[in-house]
Amino acid sequence: MDGQALLEKISAKFSGTVKGSMDRFGQLEIQLEAKVIPDVIQFLRDDSECAFNMLIDIVSIDYSAFPDWTGDRFGAVYLLKSLTLGHRAQLKVAVSESNPEIPTISRLYANANWLEREAFDQIGIRFEGHPNLKRILNHHEFVGHPLRKDYPITRRQALSTNESLMDEMTVRLKEKGWE
Amino acid sequence: MIDNFDTKTLLPVRSSQGLDSLKHQEKKDLVLVNLGPSHPATHGTLRAFLALDGETIAAAVTEIGYLHRGFEKDCEAHTFQQCIPYTDRLNYVSAMINNVGFCKAVERMLDVQVPERAIAIRVLACELNRIIDHLVCAGANLVDIGALTNFWYTFNVREKVYNILEKLCGARLTSSYTRIGGLSRDLYPEFDIEVKAVLKEIQKSVKEVKTLISTNRIFLDRTKGICIISKERAISYGWTGPTLRATGVEYDLRKSDPYYNYQNYQFDIPVGSVGDVYDRIILRFYEIEESIHIIEQVLSKLPKGPVMTDDKRVALPPKQQTYGNIEGLMNHFKIIMHGICPAPGELYDFTEAANGELGFYIVADGNKNPYRVKCRPPCFMNFAAYGEMIEGAMVADAVANLGSINIIAGELDR
Numbered sequence: 001m002d003g004q005a006l007l008e009k010i011s012a013k014f015s016g017t018v019k020g021s022m023d024r025f026g027q028l029e030i031q032l033e034a035k036v037i038p039d040v041i042q043f044l045r046d047d048s049e050c051a052f053n054m055l056i057d058i059v060s061i062d063y064s065a066f067p068d069w070t071g072d073r074f075g076a077v078y079l080l081k082s083l084t085l086g087h088r089a090q091l092k093v094a095v096s097e098s099n100p101e102i103p104t105i106s107r108l109y110a111n112a113n114w115l116e117r118e119a120f121d122q123i124g125i126r127f128e129g130h131p132n133l134k135r136i137l138n139h140h141e142f143v144g145h146p147l148r149k150d151y152p153i154t155r156r157q158a159l160s161t162n163e164s165l166m167d168e169m170t171v172r173l174k175e176k177g178w179e
Numbered sequence: 180m181i182d183n184f185d186t187k188t189l190l191p192v193r194s195s196q197g198l199d200s201l202k203h204q205e206k207k208d209l210v211l212v213n214l215g216p217s218h219p220a221t222h223g224t225l226r227a228f229l230a231l232d233g234e235t236i237a238a239a240v241t242e243i244g245y246l247h248r249g250f251e252k253d254c255e256a257h258t259f260q261q262c263i264p265y266t267d268r269l270n271y272v273s274a275m276i277n278n279v280g281f282c283k284a285v286e287r288m289l290d291v292q293v294p295e296r297a298i299a300i301r302v303l304a305c306e307l308n309r310i311i312d313h314l315v316c317a318g319a320n321l322v323d324i325g326a327l328t329n330f331w332y333t334f335n336v337r338e339k340v341y342n343i344l345e346k347l348c349g350a351r352l353t354s355s356y357t358r359i360g361g362l363s364r365d366l367y368p369e370f371d372i373e374v375k376a377v378l379k380e381i382q383k384s385v386k387e388v389k390t391l392i393s394t395n396r397i398f399l400d401r402t403k404g405i406c407i408i409s410k411e412r413a414i415s416y417g418w419t420g421p422t423l424r425a426t427g428v429e430y431d432l433r434k435s436d437p438y439y440n441y442q443n444y445q446f447d448i449p450v451g452s453v454g455d456v457y458d459r460i461i462l463r464f465y466e467i468e469e470s471i472h473i474i475e476q477v478l479s480k481l482p483k484g485p486v487m488t489d490d491k492r493v494a495l496p497p498k499q500q501t502y503g504n505i506e507g508l509m510n511h512f513k514i515i516m517h518g519i520c521p522a523p524g525e526l527y528d529f530t531e532a533a534n535g536e537l538g539f540y541i542v543a544d545g546n547k548n549p550y551r552v553k554c555r556p557p558c559f560m561n562f563a564a565y566g567e568m569i570e571g572a573m574v575a576d577a578v579a580n581l582g583s584i585n586i587i588a589g590e591l592d593r
Contacts, residue, residue: 013550025287042429053414055528057555059540066544067523077540079527081557083414083430090527111417120249137247137592146199146252147551153249165228168240169211173230174569176238178209 001049001087003028009050014040017066029077029090034102037078037093041105044080044089052080052089055109060119064097068083071096074125090129095125104130122147132168139163182187187593203238209237216245220323220578223588228578229565238254239566243559246592254552258518259285263547264285267353269554272315273308273533275344277590278357284539285359285439288521291490295482297361298439303477304356306470307344307374307531310381310587312533313421313463319580320460321392324401324575331386331390339377359519360494361401361487371478378471385464386489394518406580417560420535422584425462426454427457433529439490446475447477456576459583486491491521518547534585567578 003021007030011018019031030039034053044050056079064070074095079131081088093102106112116127117136117172124145126132135142139159144151173179209230250269254262264348266277279301286293293301339353346367348356358361359533376581389513394396408418415424421432421532431448433441449465451458488494491510521543529538535557542551561584566585569577 024524027523027527055417056536057417057538057540057553059527059553061542061551061553066550077525077527079540080539083428086435110412110415111560112561113560114393131579135244137244139244146249147255151252153252163212163242165226165240165242169228169230169238172238172240172566177232178237 001085003030005028006050006089008089009047010040010044014045018100024090025087027090029092031092031094034093034095037091038103038105038108040091041078041080042061045108049085050089051082051084054081055105055112055115056081056088058112060120060123060125060147062123064147074100074123076102076125080150080168090094097121097160101126101128105128106157121145124148132171134167181312197275204583207322207448214301214577216242216431218254221378221581222319223586223591225562225579225581225586225588225591227569229569229574229577231574236569236572236574236577239559239569239577241562241566243562243588244592246588248593250554250593251552252558254549256548258547259549260519262358262552263357263393264353264355267355269314270451270532270534270537270558271352271589272587273312273355274354275304275308275348276312276351276530276532277537278355279305280528280530280532280537282357282359283530284526284541285476285521286493287517287528288524288526288543289359289490289492289519291493292362293361293486294485294486297367297486297488299477299481300362300366301357301473302439302441302444302487304344304347306477307340310325311340311471313467316533316582316585317388317460319396319494320456320579321388323582324398324579326395326398329376330387332388332391336377336381336384339380343373343377343592346370346373358487358493360490361485365486371481374474374478379473381467382416382471385467389464399457401575401579402460403455404453406572406583407453407455408564408568412564412567413454416564418535418557418564419560420531420533420557421466422459422460422561425451425458427452432529432536436529438530441473444473446473448468456579456583468592499539513535520545520547527556530559534561534587534590536589554590554593558586558591562586562591 007021017033017036022029031076044052059077061075072094076093078091119125119133120133121138140163141159156178166168194201212229212231214227217219219488224241228240229236229290232330242296253265267274269277278575314333314337318330322330345351348354410426410428413423427450429448429450446469449462451462495514496507496510501511523543523545525542527540529536541549542552545552569580
């Protein structure tokens with residue numbers, strides 16, 4: 001299915017939530033409202049004509065230093081791939097600075113947990129409903145979000161204690177029935 | 180035991196009550212052990228935190244970021260050309276594939292036509308790198324489970340491939356071989372003969388290793404049925420490359436989304452059936468043989484011509500022109516001082532790296548530096564599944580599994 005057909009399918013199913021679209025070097029970027037992301041992605045995953053069974057990546061972007069930018073400060077791009085049908089999808093969500101939140105899709109794809117943690121760590125987008133939204137690449141004592149444009153590249157932070165991981169371990173042991 | 184970790188009370192759940200309360204609830208002693216972050220068997224700075232019930236792993240959680248050095252932030256502060264050496268340090272076991280992946284993305288953004296010869300040499304470089312990546316992965320994995328001899332067989336030929344790569348680009352690991360629009364230099368005269376000789380040696384060593392392990396009881400017991408992951412789970416985790424193919428999914432970007440004329444080469448995609456450690460190791464030996472076939476085909480019909488485009492936006496003019504006429508001098512000055520400036524836009528582009536789909540999402544704002552680069556490292560997805568995979572297995576299996584999913588901390592942590 002090409003991008004245009006996909007756009008029509010999403011528009012028909014979720015009317016009024018598609019904000020626009022743009023061609024990105026042959027791949028149609030479909031711009032959506034943040035609040036419908038889990039529903040749309042679940043639909044794209046489960047619908048037999050779409051069958052996007054793999055989440056390739058979640059890309060977070062801070063547009064605050066982009067020349068002549070007038071939109072919301074942050075953006076998140078969801079890259080999906082269907083291994084059975086071979087097509088790809090690119091969904092984009094604009095995220096405001098005052099309320100940088102997107103509902104989580106961590107229950108839909110196993111790798112979304114870490115990808116959302118990375119977007120939170122680097123840019124500071126919060127994923128509502130995420131089971132364990134904490135830093136992943138940066139140290140847990142790190143202050144700020146390094147890939148924001150107002151974070152100077154030369155800034156250094158002194159970080160001391162390593163993480164115990166007991167918060168995650170406690171939850172995991174409970175899930176495995178060790179109570 | 181956990182008291183050692185808790186010298187501060189910054190985190191919400193960090194007090195030593197964590198473990199004590201568990202002990203009381205289940206009345207059973209679980210021992211908490213750190214596997215890594217600094218241990219020879221972790222092949223990089225990775226940390227797995229295990230709760231052990233005897234020797235069996237009851238639960239495992241992982242932590243990454245020990246090698247995080249801000250690749251993406253660094254790219255934003257450097258020009259497009261200056262990003263290429265940074266890509267060497269992503270998957271440093273097969274650096275040229277990263278160079279190719281990044282340059283391919285930028286070239287698509289600029290719509291630069293790369294000469295046919297450069298494309299063919301890039302395929303050669305990628306396949307040679309894929310072979311040594313697989314040799315490292317399999318060799319190191321085997322040494323982790325006690326089969327030291329195989330390590331020498333795989334690393335000896337790897338060394339010979341590195342000799343070729345060194346003659347090709349001047350460096351062994353950090354190659355920076357590609358340029359936006361082509362390559363830094365052409366092949367050297369004896370390249371053809373030397374590669375063919377090395378390919379024979381690789382085939383010989385692969386055969387020897389297979390002979391050593393294929394009926395080896397210890398190897399089979401250590402790998403068969405260990406840390407199985409299902410197709411569905413692997414796909415849900417976003418696995419690509421050899422680890423996904425080991426579960427039985429026939430998916431290879433060189434076939435499904437062919438680039439660089441891969442559709443013109445005859446090669447097969449080996450797939451596994453179980454998705455255990457055994458499949459992941461053995462599959463790599465089959466892939467090495469397929470890569471050898473590709474290299475032979477490329478060498479047999481290597482196009483002639485330049486290895487760098489003459490597109491003035493990306494290519495430095497020949498020195499005679501820089502020193503001989505004003506246009507050449509201006510062109511040189513423009514590229515050095517103003518850099519390569521793609522028009523504002525966003526692009527996701529991917530290549531089949533040795534580990535899986537290596538993607539670059541690049542945002543350009545019309546300046547010489549990329550506005551944002553997001554790298555999609557294939558082993559980030561692999562390691563996300565690691566904790567879940569080793570639960571129920573033994574500690575020694577966790578080590579065997581870590582080698583088989585081929586985690587390279589350089590690209591995992593960026």
